[in-house]
Amino acid sequence: MGSLLIMTTPYLAQPDPGAGRLPARAAFRSDAAAIDLNGTWRFHLSPTVAEAPADFWQVDFDDTGWHDLPVPAHWQLHGHGEPAYTNVVYPFPIDPPHVPTENPTGDYRTDFDAPAAWAGTPAVLRFEGIDSCARVWLNGHELGVTSGSRLPSEFDATAALIPGGRNLLAVRVHQWSAGSYVEDQDMWWLSGIFRDVTLLARPAGGIDDYFVHADYDHLTGRGTLRVETAAPARISVPELGLLDAATNTDHAVGQVRPWNAETPYRYQATLATDAETVPLWIGFRTVRITDGLLTVNGRRILFRGVNRHEFHPDHGRAVPMDVVRDELLLMKRHHINAIRTSHYPPHPAMLELCDELGFWVIDECDIETHGFGLEDWQGWPGNPSDDPQWQGAYLDRMRRMVERDKNHPSVIMWSLGNEAGIGDNHRVMAQWTRERDPGRPLHYEGDHECRYVDVYSAMYPPLATVDAVGRYEQAADELRRDKPFILCEYAHAMGNGPGGLRDYQDLFERYPRCQGGFVWEWIDHGLRRRSADGQEYFGYGGDFGEPLHDGHFVIDGLVSPDRTPSPGLRELAAVYAPVTIAATDADSVRIRNRYDFAALDQVTYHWVIEEEGLPAAEGTLPVPPLAPDEEVEVALPRLPATSAESWLTISARLTVDQPWAAAGHELGQGQVMVRPATPRRLPTGTKRRGDTLGPAEFDPARGTLRALAGMAVDGPRLDVWRAPTDNDEGYYGDRKLAQAWRDAGLDRLQHRLVDLRRDDDAIVVTTRVAAAQQRNGFWATYRWTADQQAVALELSVTPDGEFPFPLPRVGVRLAVPGTLSTVEWFGLGPGEAYADSRQAARVGRFTRTVDEWQTPYIFPQENGGRMSVRWAELRDEHGGGFRVSSPDTYQLTARRWTSELLTAAQHTTDLVADDVVYLNLDVGHTGLGSGSCGPSVGERYRLGPGPHRLRLILAPLP
Template identity: 55%
Template sequence: MNEAWYESFAPPPTARPPRAWLDSDAPRLPLDGHWRFRYAERADGPLDFTRPAFDDAGWDRLPVPAHWQLHGYGAPAYTNIAYPFPLDAPRVPDENPTGDYRHTFRLPEGWPGGPALLRFAGADSAALVWLNGVELGRAGGSRLTTEFDVTDALRPDGDNLIAVRVVQWSAGSYVEDQDMWWLSGIFRGVDLLARPEGGIGDVEVSAGYDHLTGAGTLAVAADVPARVRVPELGVDAAAGETLRLPAVEPWSAESPRLYDATVSTGAETVTLRIGFRTVRIDGGVLTVNGRPVLFRGVNRHEFHPDRGRAVTEEDMLDDVRLMKQHNINAVRTSHYPPHPRFLELCDEYGLYVVDECDLETHGFWQVGWRGNPADDPRWEAALVDRMRRTVERDKNHPSVVLWSLGNESGSGRNLAAMARWARHRDPSRPLLYERDWTCRDVDVYSRMYLPVAEVEAIGRGEEAPLPDPALDARRRGMPFIHVEYAHAMGNGPGGLAEYQRLYETYPRLQGGFVWEWIDHGLRARTPDGREYFAYGGDFGEVLHDGNFVADGLLFPDRTPSPGLLDLKKVFEPVRIAPSGDGGLTIHNGHIHSGVSKLDFRWVLEDGGEAVARGALEVGDVPPGESVRVDLPALPATAGEAHLTVRAVLAADEPWAKAGHEVAATQLPVSTTPPLAAAAPRPAGAVPLPATVPPAGGATRAGVPTATSAAVRRDGGRVRLGPGLLDERTGRLVRLGDWAVDGPRLQVWRAPTDNDRAPHGEALEPLWRAAGLDRLTHRLDGVSVTGDGAVVRVRVAPASSDGGLLTTYTWRILAGDRLGLVVEIDPDGRLPGPLPMLGVRFALPGELDQVEWFGRGPGEAYPDTGLATRVGRWFRTVADLQTPYLFPQENGRRADVRWATVTGGRGGGVRVDGRTPFGLTVRPWTAEALDRAAHPTDLAPDGRTWLTLDAGHNGIGSASCGPGVLPPYLLAPAPTHLELTLQAL
């Protein structure tokens, strides 16, 4: 076999042994910038470009770090599982996109003579490197650091030339099948490092914490004799000594206390930030500093919509701050070690990290795991090398509390070898790997996307047994971590609260990591310049997995999605709830810290308008404990009143400003006279001016009707007070001065990613097979009554005998209003659940502003919208649309009492409900939304589409996980919706 250099199983033979990523005062020359670049479709081109004298004047320039596909060379491609090349490990096709790089540099003045290293932090997928025409060796492991000794090749005077050949496909590609864009190139930084004689090659920090005594244990080892100094602790000792420190402050995600330290020789000083913490499994529970940890986590790929995985420090800092702001305390580095700076930020800001090895072989699942590298002995050295490079680089970070062997690589002997190496090298951290459910090689039981019922069974210790009694007993003694759950693809995920309830109930269930942090949409533009985010298939890929790459809690530009807002609510570390005796219970769910950093503020709203506000005196609450506080005395209210209590930061934190909301609850407040009489203004309460409610106030349908003289027929039209009904269609065509068209029964919704469920239980094909996307409407009659009209319609799909009998009963009400009662009855067999049940009106497009009293400000469905609160809200119609990368059902507001749709020139339409209803307002129909593949496919059609629903199916997480839970399914059943309409 004619094996190319990039088809080798073996670890890079000339690379330096892996070591910690260190902050040293030895000279470092960053080599990032614009390098000369040449692209080819094959990897066997001539190597003459490696000679310093080669003329590269005709080459292009490419940024380093960067991916060449994002600069016009080749094209991005996305697959989730399938390899985009034949499975014939370690061979790859001749059609192997290749980038040749050249970069010339000079050593800065004062650069010391002696040893030097050339460091590549990441190159996808394999690189062959030369310096001044001398071949240094190859780099493999795309997201792993590789260093070469360049002492003999480096020229102290004059130009130095780095030449690099990077290939897209290599043997390493078979173990890097990680559900992301296939993107190539030198995508992390390149540095030249001076290594002074007597300098420090490697440092290992062991810093433990005894939670019983408050003492710390510190051992800092170096590969050469050195001094360790921690001025704040009075430490000045020889490296290698084990010191017992009588009192230290521990590191945790809640209180990320770090001590500055140095390790020095006469030639070099390395700066460290040390966090004292101990990770143990005690009694089947994972503890940090002696207390059980609950992971409120997310899975994070490195991504930017313009740069791919070539992320900047600002990108990383944005991620960390956003995680902290949304009550996230843990991150799994799916599915590879992140940029080292990210871990430094996790140390500094406080995030627990599951650090994952650069390993996934998921595509072998499609061939029954035949030839899987995880069980092929030829791959053992390469996979152990990947684990070794992960651990050695990241071993000094207190934020790293678990090592992960990799992801979705089946099971096999090489995973066992990786585990043996890691356990021997670093016994201070437990091991995790999800795909081998026997857990024979790890310390934590982990699964993906389990239904709520199965998670609860695990919490109770009642999961299905393993065939091997010894393995079964061992696994039952392990803590459980739901390493991926709640797939955040498109609208959703639903059901977050049900999972969190279990995690907070059963000690064995120690939380989990939502999939995933950010949508991987690449910024693109239509031919006419409109921006959108591209997904799989948008670049002409023959094999791709569509928009499955867009499954994050952030949109690609790092705007939080409604799902992230819900997750923040579910992850609240402080719970505020009624105490049952007229007060409030404040429960501190923190593991290590009290609530002294929080202020508790309240506001009373009457009909959505604030009428009083103040502060609660809570005091500190120890971690894991609760305290009862009295409700504030409240002034009288006239309408529907709510008390909102918020826990906010009392002072600035590195990740958020004072006043940032950490937790909140909203309680309905009784407005009966006894409460008003017993509610003198409390000390500190701030009275706010009363507001005048809009026309109609809180009036509901059912008030006295107007005279029957307001009902009259006129040439096929029926005049109903302010409305005009078309007898031919049975629909209202005018309300006051406004042209309208409706109501029309609305059952269909543009399927969500969870409805489509590419890896779960899909509802969309069932709905389409039942014809719910192509319903026909038959008018069965219009009856004019003394004070209104009754319209009967049968709505049904072709080829089916099932349908929905819909009766619209109109009544003229006092105040120039119309009452509408909608009764929907299943007729024959309809498959359940239904997408939704409601009515739709077409209004003039100039009505583009919406105000409502109900839950908001964001969208909400039966199992989402946990972050919404009842209030009085205003948005434009454009603002009500949630821009999911793949257009789908979105923008519904829940539990709406009344809403107005108005225009810039004044006036509009008001709707009140006898009971709360769902509200959706769009500049296009659900059908147009269904047809669109990108938001740029949608354009306002000149009308405003007002949908009022009595019920909506839940969202669930079936895009890759469980579907909608039973309480949130919309069964075909008799449905009643009672509304009042008024022209403004």
């Protein structure tokens, strides 16, 4: 008894993947007995290995003073130590394969009963995931050691198990091990037994492993089924008339319905021996690279994907399966069809859901050595990827992933890992995988020359590069030129953004070789916390006392930690929408089915015509069923006459319920302008009475607006600053716009009154606006006119000096009473819209409170902008307030704090509401881009220094 395999602890510094584990095999359920060992375990954390109790694994060890800890869970999220976030850097010295002496070590103990009927039956102890290295004892017998955090480990428990008695399972888990050097992914460092633990009875003559090969011939529609097993077994698929057929044999099963991500049809089956029965779901599909294109069932596919980490704000990577199902349904409803499992294999039950609901999956191996690739270490010296002593660990991790997940039709590619350089160990992984599973291509972005992989993958290429690749005009060797091009990461959803999604999608649809990509990433990794006064917020790197961290770069998802969709997700849904509806001329629209496999035969096309945002008529548009990639031109319905700006909106909606969405769910929409707005002039003609012009009263010294029909107003004044978005900051991107803006002093402008002229029917104010220690600035001329009902502003902005960068915004800011808590507007909405992120918006009339207007990005920044506003009304609870309109259009934001406070805030709890509402009325903004970790905003979405003109009309509400 005791430490039979390893007497001391050198295993922590061994690249080898462990000792005592059983061979890797598929994850599956059967009718064999099993004991769920999840639950409350007893736990003790020691700061070092040496301080951990040496005999904790003994049955009679006294653990009465220990804590309770749930399994699965991470100990840092239950009061034992603190989480830490890094993106690239290692949080320990780079001294491979050694780890720090200060290595937090968690000891786990749990008791369970084993049925007497298990006597004489082999038993297997299975861990789905332990971070990062574990040593396991059962009833005082050491079973083995394992590493590979996001991969399963199984141990033979037969000899140590006590059937009919009480059993003691003890596990020692170390936060750091040699394996940590190849687990340097962009995520929280969290430790412990974070996935399920199960004791499995393995009956003699049972099914230890199997490999389903369900191929589909797209030319004949026929399927072929072969199930590989080590021992004789019988396969039955009743729907196909296959009953008790032999394994290890090809079976022609006739016409089948194929599996794909859009119509994920599966056949219910059983695999059986006399001792055990395994229920199966089989999807027939064939993955090939043909003529340089990635195909499934003979058709080129287009990835509309996201990168998905496992994350929950309270549980870390121990995500409950009901939450996983809900988030996959949320993806489907936002037209996402593909998932890259960045950067490790997910919980196996997640892949079962992908099979059921329909997703293309790139299953990624648990390997990343990013910290070896920092700029000052060119060549990745010491990188385990090219070190022979790590070859066993690399191959072991690949084998465990492939064997575990090989029976999932949703998995259509294997990935060798992420950001681990390139080395001979990748060659060995690729060679083994091709021999084991030739039916799936290989992916690895780090293999830039495509020596070992089957697809050409890239991260964050600019549009010009994608265009060149699509035209086969990029400078590249032949190994890359004949491969499909996939962007494993191409848009960075950090904070407000990403922008430019439509531009990438246009290239994916233009060039067959460009087969889409995966937005980084699905979810913000914020950990739920509360401030001293009880307000909830989400923490990020540095909030937990880490000496080395990467701040809020972990807050880079399309949904918040509680899975609330961001404006970026709604924008992505519009770009990925399977139905497009576009005007062709005044009398028709073109409707296209962008599905690769599914027909549009259960879709209703609803139309509504709105006059200045109010419905005037509605109905349904007759559209024939559309095959995949088919389009049709459809005549517009007869529409009533209108007298104001009018838009026809056509929405494609599900007619019947689907497994992922209810009837009425929108698959796409389009708008057609039916009647343009009537041109409007600025009000003039009213004579000035001192410092009063129409309903407006002006400050006699500054010439700014002081009141509107008795309502206090402060401003407006020229404003070119916005609280920088993460994409403006450009943490890893190609241009850091925010730094250029700060260097020019745009965040600290001063206003010098140059001239205040009072004409008979106008007030004209001229100012020069610039920052301290800056020569460059702006001339701003405000010309005010009025009639009896409204006052008009015509603002002219001219740059004085050189501004070799786009401006954040150009417009005015004014403060109005905080009681004006509701905004109604006619323009783009209902959500945010910026120059390069407006596909999800439509022209209409919308209402929001000022509080609802905000997007509470976890790291506060510019948000809430609505573009192309024709008019907006701000009202109090009694209906009083004022309207801001324009002969043109403007961009509007409304918030209860200034842009300066928004800039300074680090968390949402730092934003304290003022007793006024601050309005920004802008000519426009520079777009969003993906500059936080990729290309900055495109040239055509950049707001130049001017000259600019803004025309506004302010009128009190009756």
